[in-house]
Amino acid sequence: MxxxxxxxxxxxxxxxxxxxxxxxxxxxxxxxxxxxxxxxxxxxxxxxxxxxxxxxxxxxxxxxxxxxxxxxxxxxLSSDGTHPCQRAWLEEDVSQCGYCQAGMIMNACALLRRTPKPSDADIDAALRDSVCRCGTYVRIRRAVHTAAKLGGTK
Amino acid sequence: MTTRREFLKVSLLAGSALAIGFRFDEADADDGKVFQPNAWVRIAADGTVTIVVGKSEMGQGVRTSLPMILAEELEADWTKVRLEQASPGPQYRSLGTGGSFSVQSQWKPLRQAGATARELLLTAAAARLGVERASLRAERGFVVSDVLQQRIPYGELVAAAAALPVPENVPLKNASEFRIIGKATRRLDGHDIVTGRARYGIDVRVPRMRYATVVRPPVLGGSVKSFDATRAKKIAGVRAVVQVSTGVAVIADHTWAALKGREALDVVFDAGPNAEFSSALHAQRMREAAAQPGFTTRKDGSISSPVVKRIESTYQYPFYAHAPVETMNTVADVRGDRCELWSPTQAPQDVRKNVATLLGIPQDNVTVHVTLIGGGFGRRLGWDYAVEAAEVSKAAGGGPVQVLWSRADDMKHGYFQAASLHQMSAGFDADGKLVSWSHKKVSSPHNARSKPTAEQMQDPTFFRDISWGVYDVPYDIPFIETAYLPVATPVPIGPWRAVFSPSSTFARESFLDELAHAAGLDPIEFRLAHLGGAEKLTAGDVTIDRPRLRRVLETLRAKSDWGKPLPKGSGRGMACNVYDGDTHVAYSAEVTVREGKIRVDRVVCVFDCGVVVNPAGIEAQVEGGVIWSLSSALKSELTFRNGGAEQSSYRDFEVLRIDEAPKIEVHLIPSHGDTPFGAGEPPVPPMVPALVNAIHAATGKRVRKLPIRAEDLA
The missing domain is CATH 3.10.20.30 (Beta-grasp domain)
Structure with a gap:
């Protein structure tokens, strides 16, 4: 079809x-x-x-x-890395292998659109279904807060 | 000894780039023959500096840390330095990424190459300006003449520099002059990752490429008896179904058609000899083997005074998969007597050799492109999935094909971390002094990439070298005896993050905690009390530096609120380790246990890896090592039943998620010494025992079996 x-x-x-x-x-x-x-x-x-x-x-x-x-x-999101989530991910130097990060960033975008100022608990709830085997979780949490400050609701 | 002239080679490349060739690995040293570089620094006319070196990026940050080392000596503009992955050619004898050796092994060659390039550029500038070389200095991509008030960009000097003789005895910078090394530096390739532009193995697309997946026997060591492809071939997009040595491959126009075709394929398997194998059977075999004396891997000293109290414990450690998020895959294109591959591999040279053998063609006819890797952790030191892709391409009549493993394939057909059993015994004398230590490890040597030889299986030094964390016990105890008992298994065993060390260190450091409690001493005090004696301890191939270990312990005590009371139901524990004689690590963990549910609240790590190249990268590795270890302690386990692995995704091989990630604090011991040591694997081994010891502090329950389940804490 x-x-x-x-x-x-x-x-x-x-x-x-x-x-x-x-x-x-x-x-x-x-x-x-x-x-x-x-x-x-x-x-x-x-x-x-x-x-x-x-x-x-x-x-x-x-x-x-x-x-x-x-x-x-x-x-x-942007091809030049200027979307608030992309900037935050670079700012917090989140990626290790980076393979899961596209999924993490897209989850973060959806979270910020419905919850512009998320708490740690909001972030955990929104991202707990995503796996990062390199273990970048603590930086992901920081990056979502940073993205919120940068106007991540975009 | 090679002289500098033999070590470096300078040439001018097409497009006016200065190229400095050098060797990055001593194992590749020439036997007095013609010097053949296996790594290059290229400085282009536009000032771009490219390091071409055979190190795979899989998240450990080599594409940042290695350029930092070179840029430092070259005085390069940091923003113009890149790392390019070398593909294996005849000049390589050892090319691969593992053992946490990348920064350590390339520290000196990269500095020498960078310093030589800088000297050539300064000399070329002196000739052009007609001034003394000594009046010039290099600064961030320019040669600067303070006298003439002139700045010449490196790019303008490359052609002249390439014509100069290789300078000898170029001085390296003093550590006090470093402006890049030791500075927290963000990942160079971060931008490609956040824009979706980064290309991993799975993202390789070449013209006319087909997509394939392989149905494999469910039982380890099984084989295909027969298959019927009639239904599979009716799926739209399925192009061919071919048998290969690992199973039956479905080749299609896209991955979805290949997966659908695979579901529709009727295959009859021969289970082979392992249909009855299970984890329970393996555990039974380990228990039986433990009754044997085994191979003695260390026997030091004698019991100085009679043992009046003996403590014995047995620790159990399961099988684990690596479970990287990018499953195994490779694109292979067999054309006549040639083959080109694009593979997320840690071992391109092994890929090349084994593909050449499979196809019966010379190695020179095999080209391997190393892609970005979506998580390695040791799994991609195996070449099985790349060779399989070549076999599929050939069986399909040649042409490019991407073979992608499903998540279940990846879980069930990996090269796993070996299960093990540890018998610990220690004796105290009448004064309460620890006078004897014994640690017997029962496990299985690596057998997936190659099997141990018959000679190795009789050689105690072979078993010593595969029992890190056992024989190299760093403590000063009058009598130490360690042993290894090999147990055969049909499970493919290969390197996993921190290789042989995590299980051994779990047993050793948890047992130490038991002993500290038995002695009525604080666990940090107890360890420090047993780190007297000789400052350097040689055990097997490694040297333990006890003052360094004492320093990480003392720093941990100072940084972790050690001794500060925690609420009821919470507890704090610690552990330490010296990884492969190099990186010294100590952890404290704070946990809260309620109704069998464990929450890790806080982890403090003290980390001493000698020279600190990129503190940001090392902190990331420690954070990752903590999460990796907590997954192994609290979540995952690979089990076998009816000859096959039972788990098939993250649903049943669970890993830590973001809501379970603790607060992590990393304290790096300031840069010291003249060599950087590894940071990818060393954070792993002591994390689990620190957690286990914290659980004991919180609950009084001693965990001796991984992973930790709620019922173990009831």
Missing amino acids: TIRFSVNGRDEAVDVDGAMPLLWILRDLLGMTGTKFGCGVGVCGACTVLEGDRAVRACQVTAAEAQGKRFTTIEG
């Missing part, structure tokens, strides 16, 4: 099986590899993207469900 949706403000149309997860549409068909595969079963958060203002797992969104929706991926 033909699926039409928008990614980072651009209209896309793909002809795929309606059960195909958005993750593979983004990565393998549209060549947007910023959204990462980590588990494929919705337990690691590496593939988190925004659907409207809401954080969703791209591996759990089927093509049929994506029909007509608006998505934002890490590539869509």
Whole structure:
């Protein structure tokens, strides 16, 4: 079936099986590899993207469900790293291997859009479904606070 | 001994870049033959400085710390320094990333190369300006003449510099002159990560590339008996189904089709000899083996006075997976008698060699591009997944194919951390003095990348060298005896973060705490009391520096609120370790235990790795090491049943999440000595025993088995 949706403000149309997860549409068909595969079963958060203002797992969104929706991926925040979350992540030097960080940043964006000044508990609740195996959690917490100060609701 | 002239090579590259070739690893030293550099510094006409070196970035920060070392001596403009990953060629004999050796091994070569380049540029500038070399100085990418009030950018000098002879005996900077080394420096590649531009192995895309996944036998050592691809081939996008030595590969137009094809594939497996294997059976075998004396790995001194009180404990440690978030993958393109690979690997040279062997082609015909790595932790020292990709490409008739492991493949078919059992025994004399120590480790040597030889399996020094944390007990005790008992296992065993040390250090430092309690002494006091004797202790290949260890303990006492009371239900514990004779580490942990639920409130780390190159990077490694260790203590465990691993994702192989991350404070012992030591692995081993000892302080319960489950604290 033909699926039409928008990614980072651009209209896309793909002809795929309606059960195909958005993750593979983004990565393998549209060549947007910023959204990462980590588990494929919705337990690691590496593939988190925004659907409207809401954080969703791209591996759990089927093509049929994506029909007509608006998505934002890490590539869509800004290409020059100037989005408040990106700046905060650089400021706090969060990344180690960096592989999970796109998912972390997208989760943080969704949190800040609904809770502009989050507490540590808000941050923990919003990000507890995302895995960082390098163990950057304490910096992620700091970075979300920093992003809030930089106007992360954008 | 190689002279400086043999150590460095200067040339002018096309595009007017000055290139300095050097050797970055002594193991690669020439046998008096023609000097062949295996690392380069390139200074381009636009002033960009590129280090080309064979070190993989997997989060440990080498793409920042190594450029810092070079930039320091070169007096480069820090913002113009980059690291480029070298691909293996004939000039390499040892190329790989592991053992926390990257900064340590390249410290001197990078400084010498940087200093030589700086000297060449100064000499070229002196000739151009017609002034004495001594009147010039180098500063942040420029040669400066204070007399002439002139500044020449490095880029303008590269062509002239490349024509000069290699200077001899170039002086290195004094540590007091460092302006980059020792300064907290952010990751150079952070920008690519936060914009989604960073390319890991899984992100490699080459023209005409297909996507593949492999169905593997569920039982370790099993094989494919037969398969029927009829249903799989009906899935839209599936192009081919081929058998390879690890299973059956489904090759498709995109990953989703490959995964769907895999589900539709009918495969009959032969379970092979391990269908009955389980973790319980393995634990039983370890208990049986523990009754044997084993190989003595250290026997020092004698019991100075009769033992009147003996304390004995047994500690148990499970299997673990690495579980990096980027699963194993590689793109391989076999074309005729050549193969090109793009792989997130810590061991590109092994990939090259083993792919050449598989395909029966010369190593020179194999090109390996090392990509960014989404978490290594030792798993990617294995070359299995890269060789598999080459096999899939070949079986499919050649052409580029990306083989991606599912999360379950990654969990079930890794190279795991070995389970172990530790029998501890210690004796006090009538005066309450600790006079004997014995530690017997029962475990399994690495067998995944290569198996130990028959000679090694009879050699006590082989077992000594794979029991870090056991034989190198740093304490001064009149009689010390350590032993190793190997137990065969069908589980593939390979290096994991901190290799052999975490299990041994868990047992040793937890048992130390038991002894301190038995002696009625504070655990820091108890350790300090047993760190007298010789200042340097040689055990096997390592030397323990007791004054350094005493200093980290004393610093920990000063920085951790040691002795300050905590509320009921909370407790504080500590542990320490000397990693591979190099990096000295001590931790305190504060925990609260309520109804069997453990919350880690605060961790304080004191870390001494000699020269501190990038304090920001080291702190990050400690933070990561803490989280890694807490995952192993509180969450994850890999178990086997019916011959296969039972876990398949982070749902059942749980890891620490952000809401469980404690406050972490890192205190670096100020830069000292003349060498930096590793920081990736050393934070791991003493964290778990510090936690276990804190749990004892909070609850009175002694944990002797990992991972810690609520029922163990009931």
